[in-house]
Amino acid sequence: MDAVFSGLASGFAVALDPFNLFLVLAGCFAGTLIGALPGIGPINGVAILLPIAYGLGFKPESAIILLAGIYYGAEYGGRISSILLNVPGDAGAVMTTLDGNPMARNGEAGKALSLSAVASFIGGTFAVILMSFFGPALASYAIHFSPSDYVALMVFAFASLASLVGSNPVKTLLGAVIGLMLASIGIDANTGVPRFTFGIPDILAGIDFLVVVIGLFGMAELIHLVEQQAAGTLKTLKIDKSFVTLKDLAFVKWTILRGSVIGFFIGILPGTGASVASAVAYGAEKRAATDSSKFGEGDMRGLAAPEAANNASAGGAMVPMLTLGIPGSGTTAILLGALLLFNVTPGPLMFTQRPEIAWGLIASMYIGNIALLIINLPLVGLFARLLTIPQQFLTPLIAVLAFVGVYSVVSNPHDLYMIIALGVFGWFLRKLQFSLAPVILGFVLGGLFEDNLRRALSISAGDWTILLSSWNSIALYGLALLVVVVPIVLGRRKRNRAEDEAPKAPA
Amino acid sequence: MKLIHIASALALSAVIGAPAFAQEIDRPECVAPAKPGGGFDLTCRIAQQGLEKQFDGPMEVTFLPGGIGAVAINLFNTTRTDDPNAIVAFSSGSLLNMAIGKYGQWGADDVRFLATAGTDYGAVIVRADSPYQSLDDLMADLEKDPGSVVMGAGGSVGSQDWMKAAILLKSKELDPRKMRYVAFDGGGDAIAGLLGGSIQVYFGDVGEMVSHLGTGEMRILAAMSPERLPAPFNDIATAKELGYDAEWPIVRGFYMGKDVPDAAYDKWVEAFNAAYGTEEWSKLVKDKGLLPLNLSGQEMDADMKKRVERMTGIAKEAGLIQ
Numbered sequence: 070m071d072a073v074f075s076g077l078a079s080g081f082a083v084a085l086d087p088f089n090l091f092l093v094l095a096g097c098f099a100g101t102l103i104g105a106l107p108g109i110g111p112i113n114g115v116a117i118l119l120p121i122a123y124g125l126g127f128k129p130e131s132a133i134i135l136l137a138g139i140y141y142g143a144e145y146g147g148r149i150s151s152i153l154l155n156v157p158g159d160a161g162a163v164m165t166t167l168d169g170n171p172m173a174r175n176g177e178a179g180k181a182l183s184l185s186a187v188a189s190f191i192g193g194t195f196a197v198i199l200m201s202f203f204g205p206a207l208a209s210y211a212i213h214f215s216p217s218d219y220v221a222l223m224v225f226a227f228a229s230l231a232s233l234v235g236s237n238p239v240k241t242l243l244g245a246v247i248g249l250m251l252a253s254i255g256i257d258a259n260t261g262v263p264r265f266t267f268g269i270p271d272i273l274a275g276i277d278f279l280v281v282v283i284g285l286f287g288m289a290e291l292i293h294l295v296e297q298q299a300a301g302t303l304k305t306l307k308i309d310k311s312f313v314t315l316k317d318l319a320f321v322k323w324t325i326l327r328g329s330v331i332g333f334f335i336g337i338l339p340g341t342g343a344s345v346a347s348a349v350a351y352g353a354e355k356r357a358a359t360d361s362s363k364f365g366e367g368d369m370r371g372l373a374a375p376e377a378a379n380n381a382s383a384g385g386a387m388v389p390m391l392t393l394g395i396p397g398s399g400t401t402a403i404l405l406g407a408l409l410l411f412n413v414t415p416g417p418l419m420f421t422q423r424p425e426i427a428w429g430l431i432a433s434m435y436i437g438n439i440a441l442l443i444i445n446l447p448l449v450g451l452f453a454r455l456l457t458i459p460q461q462f463l464t465p466l467i468a469v470l471a472f473v474g475v476y477s478v479v480s481n482p483h484d485l486y487m488i489i490a491l492g493v494f495g496w497f498l499r500k501l502q503f504s505l506a507p508v509i510l511g512f513v514l515g516g517l518f519e520d521n522l523r524r525a526l527s528i529s530a531g532d533w534t535i536l537l538s539s540w541n542s543i544a545l546y547g548l549a550l551l552v553v554v555v556p557i558v559l560g561r562r563k564r565n566r567a568e569d570e571a572p573k574a575p576a
Numbered sequence: 577m578k579l580i581h582i583a584s585a586l587a588l589s590a591v592i593g594a595p596a597f598a599q600e601i602d603r604p605e606c607v608a609p610a611k612p613g614g615g616f617d618l619t620c621r622i623a624q625q626g627l628e629k630q631f632d633g634p635m636e637v638t639f640l641p642g643g644i645g646a647v648a649i650n651l652f653n654t655t656r657t658d659d660p661n662a663i664v665a666f667s668s669g670s671l672l673n674m675a676i677g678k679y680g681q682w683g684a685d686d687v688r689f690l691a692t693a694g695t696d697y698g699a700v701i702v703r704a705d706s707p708y709q710s711l712d713d714l715m716a717d718l719e720k721d722p723g724s725v726v727m728g729a730g731g732s733v734g735s736q737d738w739m740k741a742a743i744l745l746k747s748k749e750l751d752p753r754k755m756r757y758v759a760f761d762g763g764g765d766a767i768a769g770l771l772g773g774s775i776q777v778y779f780g781d782v783g784e785m786v787s788h789l790g791t792g793e794m795r796i797l798a799a800m801s802p803e804r805l806p807a808p809f810n811d812i813a814t815a816k817e818l819g820y821d822a823e824w825p826i827v828r829g830f831y832m833g834k835d836v837p838d839a840a841y842d843k844w845v846e847a848f849n850a851a852y853g854t855e856e857w858s859k860l861v862k863d864k865g866l867l868p869l870n871l872s873g874q875e876m877d878a879d880m881k882k883r884v885e886r887m888t889g890i891a892k893e894a895g896l897i898q
Contacts, residue, residue, distance in 0.1 A: 212772035216769070258759035
């Protein structure tokens with residue numbers, strides 16, 4: 070424990086150096102803007118700025134502090150376009166649209182933005198604190214999470230998302246199946262055989278998650294907007310000056326805490342990131358809520374849970390990278406590359422060989438989180454005014470930004486056509502009253518589920534009992550059962566009580 | 577003043593997303609046809625740092641994951657065929673894909689091989705507390721039952737990572753199709769699987785072990801090289817000296833589009849040749865865990881094409897293609 074405190078002290082000495090402090094703030098601010106742009110998320114933000122940081126000849130610790138600030142800032146910023154425009158700012162911000170955007174449409178854009186900023190802050194800070202005190206222990210737990218445990222985690226995720234089944238279970242299931250089908254496109258790792266690629270090399274490795282998100286959500290939303298505008302049914306929103314109150318925060322405090330815990334633990338696992346974390350947090354929250362009828366229509370809990378989770382998972386993904394040199398997400402993989410670029414070898418040795426970088430980075434995350442809260446709260450009013458931009462300017466602007474953003478990640482024109490095609494497809498689905506969230510979740514969770522199930526079965530040579538061979542798995546299956554059964558029992562008991570109290574009320 | 581520079585750079589960078597196209601090498605770019613953090617990333621970092629003095633601006637490393645390099649080769653055969661700015665990292669795995677037709681219609685004749693970054697070799701790796709002290713221990717178990725050991729790597733069945741395991745089994749006339757092979761999504765996940773105990777043996781590269789050597793977490797049973805490697809790998813036995821005819825060299829290098837003008841191609845060759853002679857280059861290549869292999873221009877192009885031909889032969893023998 071002493072080592073942690075002395076490490077943190079030396080780290081803060083590095084991070085509070087005026088130049089580094091400036092870089093944290095600059096990185097957080099730039100990151101927020103980058104994250105707010107639809108399609109451009111932490112991965113592109115960090116990747117675009119890496120060569121610049123390198124070219125400017127910064128010291129390694131300064132460069133990595135700047136990049137980490139951008140990473141953090143972009144995770145914060147991703148919520149802005151989700152809430153205001155119903156277009157996810159990045160892949161991890163899909164769940165934020167579900168309740169964030171309805172809040173904005175109900176005239177509570179300011180409240181949604183400020184509440185999610187606070188939730189992000191708590192999630193992010195929670196993750197940094199756990200990381201600085203228990204980093205190595207957590208990392209060794211994370212790598213012991215075997216393929217069969219991932220299968221159990223996915224079952225848990227599916228179970229908690231069963232709560233998304235809305236008024237039309239058939240359409241929800243169909244949506245999830247469409248997602249699963251999209252996920253099965255590409256070379257099958259276990260046999261090396263291409264599936265559903267129709268000889269197109271661009272989809273040999275599957276469809277990028279970002280392309281699906283921006284296509285199905287972003288483009289579909291834009292087409293929907295254009296349609297509404299053409300029909301003249303588009304309502305202009307008033308500027309609202311709402312802001313989160315202490316009472317609101319008290320209402321969601323346990324939600325934020327649960328979201329942070331779920332997000333952090335999913336974040337430290339290599340192979341799962343912010344998108345899985347926020348989905349599970351949202352599903353679990355809706356399951357845990359005694360009255361979940363408002364979810365999807367602007368419930369504060371439905372906004373706070375995924376936002377706390379995706380920021381906590383951003384911190385969690387740093388754990389295996391710093392302690393083991395194994396990236397926990399795409400963005401941390403780029404940060405890892407950044408370290409190598411500066412001839413710093415990440416891993417356990419970094420804490421002894423280059424403590425100024427390891428601890429300086431951790432200290433800068435504490436500062437970055439506080440800075441982001443301070444930057445974001447006053448900007449809420451400014452961002453909320455985005456909605457007052459006339460649609461004929463806003464819609465093409467979003468479209469252009471989304472295309473640039475996607476192209477900067479995938480650098481492949483083919484994916485731009487995919488976005489348009491998926492956008493039209495998504496728009497049709499919306500016309501048919503499909504909810505798009507199950508499609509996205511089927512895509513993410515289905516792919517992970519299949520890969521890990523087949524890995525587990527390769528390990529056991531086809532013996533299915535491997536799925537129940539660890540306590541991690543058994544605990545997760547138990548939790549999965551719990552989130553399915555408990556709401557049913559509670560719901561029945563509540564209904565009985567309601568019937569007892571008001572026996573004459575019509576059903 | 578410095579702050580203004582940084583601020584303007586930040587503002588600018590938020591605007592610039594896509595690479596520019598021009599006939600001059602004004603924005604050198606290395607395309608790593610994979611996600612960050614793997615071998616292609618490492619290859620591009622060598623070009624980025626090694627050619628630093630040859631170009632005015634910093635070289636940009638971009639990532640173009642997809643179809644284990646298929647997306648990149650397709651892009652450089654359809655839209656960026658004459659892009660003078662971009663070089664694409666490749667490895668023996670890419671050559672294997674060309675050899676067995678994984679890149680569809682595109683083969684070794686559809687690119688212009690430019691220069692090598694260095695070479696690497698396959699490695700047989702176990703956890704530090706593994707019961708397998710030597711390659712013989714492992715092979716003894718495999719000979720009893722090829723399906724008794726859980727082995728894994730970062731590539732799919734039929735990939736070069738799988739080939740390392742297959743070649744090792746073939747050295748004792750064992751059937752590669754009987755082995756228990758777990759395909760992970762990249763080396764990072766596979767190493768996590770090894771450290772976490774999901775797999776017993778990991779087929780990686782000697783080079784990627786540089787950042788894990790000092791930690792005492794893993795042990796390299798054998799390098800799949802023709803002879804002993806220089807320090808820090810000089811203590812690692814080769815599969816060959818232990819009596820297993822299993823070599824898997826991994827050439828790492830760069831190719832360009834087929835229609836790149838000779839002027840630009842020659843300029844790149846010159847840049848590489850200028851860097852090859854320097855001490856910084858050898859140190860850089862060594863730091864990244866590679867062994868020197870300095871080939872460029874026509875000579876290199878011819879050598880790579882010969883390798884692809886040889887691989888087609890191996891693949892036919894292994895039953896991967898007819």
